[in-house]
Amino acid sequence: MTWLRDLGLGIRFAAAGGREGWARTALTAVGVGLGVALLLAASSVPQLLDLRSARERAREEVAASRRADVPKSDTTVLRISAETEYRGRSVGGFLMRPEGTRPATPPGVAGFPGPREMVVSPALRELLASSEGELLRERLPYRISGTIGDPGLLSPGELLFYAGSDSLTTAAGGHRLAGYGNDSGSDRLPPLLVVLVIIICVVLLVPVAIFIATAVRFGGDRRDRRLAALRLVGTDIRSTRRIAAGEALFGSVLGLLAGLVFFLVGRSFVGAVELWDHSAFPSDLVPAPWLAALIAVAVPLAAVFVTLAALRSVVIEPLGVVRGARARRRRLWWRLPMPALGLVVLGLTGRVDETTPVSPFPIAAGAVLVLVGLALLLPWLVEAFVNRLRGGPVPWQLAVRRLQLNSGAATRAVSGITVAVAGAVALQMLFAAMGDDFERVTGQDPSRAQFHTYSEKVSGDAATRTVEAFRATKGVETVIGTVETYVTRPGTYTADELQPTTSLSIGDCATLMEIAEITSCKDGDVFVVHPRGDRKMSDWVDRTARKGKEIELDPTVGTAAGAKPLRWTLPADARTVTSARDPLGEDHWGIMATVGAIDPRTLPNAQTMAQIRVDGSVEDAAEYVRNTAARIDPGMRVGTLTSVTRDRQYASVQTGLRFGAAATLLLIAASMLVSQLEQLRERRRLLSVLVAFGTRRVTLGWSVLWQTAVPVVIGLLAAIAGGLGLGAVLTWMIAKTVTQWWLFLPLAGTGAGIVLAVTLLSLPLLWRMMRPDGLRTE
Structure with missing residues (x-):
């Protein structure tokens, strides 16, 4: 009963403490609310990923279709x-033709689109209706007959369409689909990515927990002076601490409510926010019930615990607070073991095997110990540094003296950024070390060509027109275009004999000299091309x-039943040359002929391949290339040449890290701003005294900066050292070596930017508080 009575009295003080009390409570509620909102968002991630994965599986083809x-x-x-792709954004789509009266429809599609019609996602409809989508409208010349519903989309910003056709056949590349719905489940993450996800969760959530603990202590100096007044009227020290816990409990409960409001309001706008081509449905952001309950219980309990722990270092007497005198020096002996213990835990966990399942708890515990240990080391480092500073300009002396008297508030505000930067440094080192496992060098040469196209099962005449159309496209400089088919050696062969077969590639001299080691060429030449270093294949x-002998042109496909195969005599003067890598990094061998030697339009069936180099100075050259491909064949594949490809799951984890890092940095900036404003409120009378004595505003502004x-610089140095150590241990755990030691430089720049932004945003309040009327008191 005594506990409840004291807690209730603390709640009454917080709720009915006048304007000052409500200002302090509001600051606490906003600070805790921001952290709670981010925790609720983080607890919604499993649900979001599960729903997204379920929708993705629902629109995949059934297993029977394979x-x-x-x-x-x-x-x-x-x-x-x-x-296709449009100005850097992926546009998914399918061309479809029903084979019956009840065709299977994708999820989210109410009716099957008719010929020359399409159903589109809301984002694609909006893009096509805007002036920005002019070139895309040329590529998708279909009438919009419907909109794809949310069940058929991965995100509200997804660009997707389903178009109807009355001419698509299996001979033209059509694939028969039996239905939709893949219930095979999602792929399991490999052990290396499991480690990465664990560290990401720790790095993103530990700063949030530190921020909440900091927010609970807003207004600590004024609270302690008020508690001293309670001691004067007879309250004992234990009751005083319980009353303070009641105030913190009230602020944290309001913070929970504020966090819920922030979360719900932010969730309603999440569909309109798109980062790195990713967004989410508001309905997908639903916290897991047990995680939401844990947050609702843990935040108030943490507030009470932090308050009681903070009061243990403060002696509140009836005539004042002893903390107003010079505080005793902080001890180092109990702060060092925690980060060291974290590194030991990670070391004892051992190396991660490629096949053995990973236990998340030791890795998470070790990382948490290291990061929290850095936050505990920071107050000692700041105190040890500022106590040795002497002299300097007036703003510098004001700032240093303030930190020497009480560096606790400034240090608490910086601890979040210290932990975040340390974790980010470790993560970047981990990403760089394991990047080779998830990034593959393709062997492609984007300097020779930027795009490649492929269309199969077309006539030789159509293949020829394809190459000519690309060469006439705006912005295209060079087209390495070939018309290709298979040729065989005529004759009769038994079932056990393998009929000799090779490829025939037809193109102009410029093209052939790109894909074979040909020193001279004129129209009408023919070449026999051997693969490099492969005698057996040669x-x-x-x-x-x-x-000088005949070969049979495409004898199995494209000729009518019983028709005489088309034959051609290989010239006796055909030169033998060696193959060369094309921009795709592939070797071509077989027979290569110029257009003057054999007319590709006479081929009964062929494939066309084009590798295209564009003029980078022509705006939207890539879109003109894709529009040409769509006009020739809506099913033509257009790819982009790249020197490195990245694993899809690895890229997904990296995208999640970017989202989380952006949210955490915003929270840290908000944390420092709220803490700065709270410190200015605490020092209002002091600022008024300085102004009354003639101190200039510019001097006080520089002192605030x-x-x-100073604490941020010290915090960044500690973060860099701790992050490099944590990153080195994590890299050792995954049996890799550290490849980049200087990844902390951009993060240090981000920290400096946050300091500048917080200072500039706090200046208006500083100017308002530097008035002589701040000396009034009651």
């Missing part, structure tokens, strides 16, 4: 991928490409 012998039925659909090419910058 068989080559899917029977035609009243519900089957022929479809081909028509995905002999196989020569068995088909016999100079130095008071913020």
